[in-house]
Amino acid sequence: MKKEENRPPKYFLKFFQWYCHPQLRDHIEGDLMELYNERVKELGKRKADRKFIVDVLLLFRPGIIKPTEGYKNLTTYSMIKSYYTIAFRSLKRNKLHASINIVGLAIGMACCIFIALFVQFELGYDKQNKDADKIFRMGIDLEANRWAISAFPIGALLKDNFPEIEKFTRIKPIETLVLNSNNDVKHKEKVFYADSSVFDVLDIKLLKGSPTTALAEINSMVITEEKSKIYFGGEDPVGKTLTLPDSKTEYKITGVFSPLPSNSHVHIQIMVSSNNFEPMRPSSKQAWNYLTNHYTYLVLPKGVDYEGFAKKISAFMDKYQNITADQTPNRIKLQPLTSIHLHSNLGLEVEPNGNINTVYILSAIAFFILVIACINFMNLSTAQSLKRAREVGIRKVIGSKKSQLIVQFLSESVAISCIALVLSIVILILITPTLNSFSGKEIVLNPIENGYLILFFFVITFFVGIFGGIYPAFFLSGFQPTSVLKGSFIGNFKGQLLRKGLVVFQFAIAFVIMVGTYVVYSQLNFMQSKNLGFDREQTLILQLPKDSVGDVALKNEIAKLAAVKNVTRMLEVPGKMVRTTGIWYEGSPENKDVNMYIFSGDADLIKTMGMTMLKGEFFRPETKQFYKEFVINETALKRFGWTMDEAVGKLMDFGERGKEPGRVIGVIKDFHFKHLHDAIDPLVLYLEPNFESYFMAIKLRPGNLKESIADVEKTWKRVIPQHEFEYQFLDESFGKLFEQERKLGQLFSVFSSLALFISCLGLFGLASFTLEQSRKSVAVRKVMGASVSEIVMMMSKDFLKLVLMGMLLAAPIAYFVMNRWLQGFAYNVGFGWAVFFYATVAGLVIAFTTVSYHSMKAALSNPVENLKSE
Amino acid sequence: MKKYQLGEFEEIVMLTVGILYNEAYGVSIKKEIEVRLARKVSVGALQTALKRLEDKGYLKSREGEATEERAGRPKKYFQITALGKRAMEYAKSTRDELWSAIPKMALKTVTT
Known part of the structure; x- marks a missing residue:
């Protein structure tokens, strides 16, 4: 009982025990207790308590207080310090190996981080849209071909009939010249006709102007700041005008918008009101007849079964268009917005898309490059094991456990990979701008903009450190101290x-x-x-203007030039043909029309493009049998089940069989009219009366190319001075089709x-x-x-x-x-x-x-x- | 000059440890100083000084017995090391030197 009384104030004693350095704690506490007990006897408990408190408080001073790391940490701390000291010493001793290790790892890590960022960028397409998971693009399947496009009025029609559709918007790009009001800036631009709802659906932010009114009026236009600078310098563009000379329309700028991020499937810089495009007007009568590169986006409720919904709208369209059971039903498809970039490779995409396979291939390459670098690390560390064997022996004799040695070697490899990380960041900073301009992406190395960057750094550093270090760690820590120290240890x-x-x-x-x-x-x-079945060398391609009444005149004038061998006008450029239509032919299935690729060129096509006729003849120059004479390709011949001899003279017509069907007059040798990815399909050639806004191919004679082109340009300027002269080489335009393969090749080689x-x-x-x-x-x-x-x-x-x-x-x-x-x-x-x-x-x-x-x-x-x- | 550093209080502690010889531990040193010099010594000041002296190598310590009034905590006895002895001697000799350098006159004027 007496002892109970002689307890000093509990909390101060606890406080003392907490702050005191453990080495000093026991005997100072002893002193305090001894004094306290004496004081209790001499002065009484209260005074003794007070004095005890004073003593405790006066002891609270540097020298007595334990270091912040604490007593226990002290030894581990010095252990880890020793690990790092040893690690750096062994690095210094083997400068060659250390630099090989670090450089190899750094390159591997830089590659890996860059690819990770690239993949992240690719996967992030259109994800920033506020309704990303609710937006679907409409597409359509026709026969074997799948298109990314849709009919003009379909969006509004569906919206009226399906309450599920919250909103929709339409965009229709055209390539056209844009001229400012001072007549001093003129560029070819991609201009989008767009509905007012585009701001809401595609999540386009207007910096100036109101989303409800900006595109509501006819002749209104919105542009980005970038374009504004080009056409108006630093001035405020709102209220000013831009002209599209091709359609002779003057547009008033009603707003400025910030462009969609670079990882969007479409990049819009200039938009004009959809009211300016006749088929897009609600009042349009002809709208259903057009099927061009026009895109409709629907906003559906979250989590909707969009494939089921697409079937529903297809069925609805069949009913609406009175399509009977024996006719081809509508096949409307919906694609989630976020899947367009990587998973969609349809006909007439608004922009060329990426490819999920590239993402997979690159991820695999990144992983393997990192593995190669890690293997270097493993190999060099185990190869050097002889040098480290003694150290391991000594450490074990002194009492290191195997687990401690493993931790030591792992922390060593993590330290090395941290050094490599620093170097790889330097490499990344140096190469990213080059790689960005090369891949056309906008990958940022800013951890504030991209929080994942830090994550990549961490994950990759630790992956390399642990993966590269784990085997050497087990290998080195497994040495038997006796054999190592005896010196009999050989490899x-x-x-x-x-x-x-x-x-x-x-x-x-x-x-x-x-x-x-x-x-x-x-x-x-x-x-x-x-x-390819046609000659693409020395061939110029011009696009004919829409209103050129004189396309024949232009052709005749150009044909007169000395530098020109042949000229032809044609519907499309071989290599990227996309036009299809229903064609009826003798003996077609159920006597119905079949959807088929079509093409048209004038009488000089064969000569100019170096194509070969196998049977019959091509269109004669003087013929007026427009749409009534047909030439088919070999594949079509085979598909129709005809023999070469019976083909000429067979009946054929557009759409269903008409009263006066046309006739097949010849068979042309197959040529690659589509991308080489695709097999050659049946093709039907016919004759057009005129080729306005289509193409002209000019075969030049060998000689001075520049002069020849200048001659052609002069002629153009003389015949149709109101139109800009632009040309392309056929082989170049053809080469562009392989852009994706070329990039893949370059990436592969790097x-x-x-x-x-x-x-x-x-x-x-x-x-x-x-x-x-x-x-x-x-x-x-x-x-x-x-x-x-x-x-x-x-x-x-x-x-x-x-x-x-x-x-x-x-x-x-x-x-x-x-x-x-x-x-x-x-x-x-x-x-x-x-x-x-x-x-x-x-x-x-x-x-x-x-x-x-x-x-x-x-x-x-x-x-x-x-x-x-x- | 920096060879041996010994503050005033540290010197007192050293001397006291010397006086107590085998019996110098926290409480006894504190009491000895308080009795001999009639000044208050806090446990904190004393312990800090002891630790500093031990760190400097002037004192060495050994664990002593644990008694009941110390709630079972051991005593820590201090002893002067050879280095400590030299430091003390150095302090004394510098002081003596200074003393002997004072002219007699100076001290006289002080006393008068």
Whole structure:
């Protein structure tokens, strides 16, 4: 009981125990207690308590208070400090290996981060729209062809009949000239006719003007600030006017909008009221007859079954148009807005889209490049294990547990990957602008704008640190201290085997990417040089103006020029034809019309384009049999089940069979009128009376191209001075069709060289290590009379074997993957086995060059130097 | 000059530790100083000084017995190290030197 009384104030004692340095705590507390007990006896409990409190408070001073890290942390802290000290020392000691490691990792990480950002960018298309998951674009399937377009009045019609449709909007792009009021700025622009609802549905923000009125009036126009600068300088554009000379309309600017982000499937800079386009007006009578590049977006309730809804509206349209059971029903499709960029590859897309496969391929490449870099890291760390073995032995003897050693080596590798991260950020900052301009994306390296960036940094750093470090950590921490310290520890065969395996793996990956590059390029080359069935060299393509009454006159004038061999007018440019219509022919199924590709060229088409007639004849220049004479291609012949001899004279007509059907007058040899991705389809050629707003192809004679073009331009200016002269070369416009393949090829080549480079870095490091180990054996061999070349061969052989093995392993994989890719082309170059030969030779040469630096060094060194020690 | 640093209070503590010889621990040092010099010494000031002296290597310590009145906490006995002894001697000799350097006259004027 007495002791109970002699307790000092509890909370102050606790306070003291909390703040006091643990080393001092016990005996100071003892002193305090001793004093307290004395004071209780002398002065009484209250005074003793007070004095105790004063003492405790006076003890609260530096020197007595424990350090903030706390007592326990103190030792771990110094342990970790020692880990890092050792890590940096061993890095410093092996400058070559350290820099190989870090550079390799940094390049791999930079690649990986860039690709991650690229993929994120690609996946983020249109996601920023406030209703992203509610918006669907309407498309339509006609026969075998799928289009991204829809009829003009369909949006309004559906909105009136389906309460589910919250809103809809329509856009219709045209390419046209735009002229400012001062007549001094004139550019070709993509101008969109758009409904007022476009601001709401596509989430376009107006900086000036009101969304309800900006596009409501006829002749109103909204532009972006960027365009405003071009046409009006720094002035406020609102209230000013721009003219579209092609349609002779003056538009009043009613608003300024901020453009959609670069990761949108459509990029709009100029919009004009949809009331300016006759078929888009609600009052339009002819609107149903048009089916051009016009896009309708519907806003549906969240989580709607859009595929089911598309069937519903298709059925509705069948009823509306009185389509009977024996006619082709409507097949209207809906696509989620966010899937357009990566998953939609329909006809007449508003802009070329990306491809989900590219995203997959790039992600795989990014991953593998990182793996290659990690393998370097693993290989070099385990190769150096000999140097670290003693340290491990000592640490174990002193009492390190295996788990502690694992933590040590892992933290070492994480530290190295952090250094690599810093370097890779520098690389990223340097290369991103170039890669952006090359890929046409806008990838930002700003962690404030893109929070994921930090996440990527963290994830990748830790992935590399842990993945690259885990094996060496287990390997190194598994050494037996006794054998290591006795000095009898010589290498580790298991480790060597694994190292070799990893090199094989690395080169296998590099090989697959190399073969991929080669195949992509050879396919590209194949497509560009393939005989298309028409001649695309030295051919100019002009687009004829809409109101050119004198298109014949222009043709005749141009044909007179000395530099011109032939001129023809035609409906579309071969290589990107898209027009289809219903065609009836003798013996067609159920005697109905079948949807088919159509094309028209005047009498000079065959001559100008270098096409070949197989049977019958082409349209004669003097004929007036417009829409009544037909020429079919070989594929059509086969499809119709006709023989070559019976084809000429068969009956054929547009739409259903008319009273006076036309006749087939000839069979033309197949030519590639569509993209080479696609097989050649049946094609029907007919004769148009005029070719307004279509195309003219001019075959030039060999000679001075510039002068020839200038001559053509002069003629144009003379005949139709009111129109701008613009031209394109057929082969160039054709080449543009392969933009996607070319970009893929370029990306492949960049990454394959990087993969190869990182692999070689690793090989270089490994070679330097191995050859250092065998310096003595080389010296002995030299003394015994081995020549330099023999030694170089001997030293390189082992490595080359690994490289070769990797390539052998990779060959089937590369074959499988690239064959699949080639299947995507109706006409592909085929898988040449030569590619394996080239890739193997290239790989071996590069690997040999890499290794030979070290083997040469070893072979040329003076044996005395290496033997005199010991 | 910086060779041996010993503050005034530190010197007192050192001397006291010397006086107490084998019995110098927190409470006894505190009491000794309070008795001999008739000045109050707080536990905090004393412990800080002891720690500082120990860190400097002038004192060394050993764990002592734990008694009931100390609630089972051990005593920490202090002892002067050789270095500590030298520091004390140095302090004394510098002081003596200074003393001997004062002219007699100066002191006389002070007393008068």
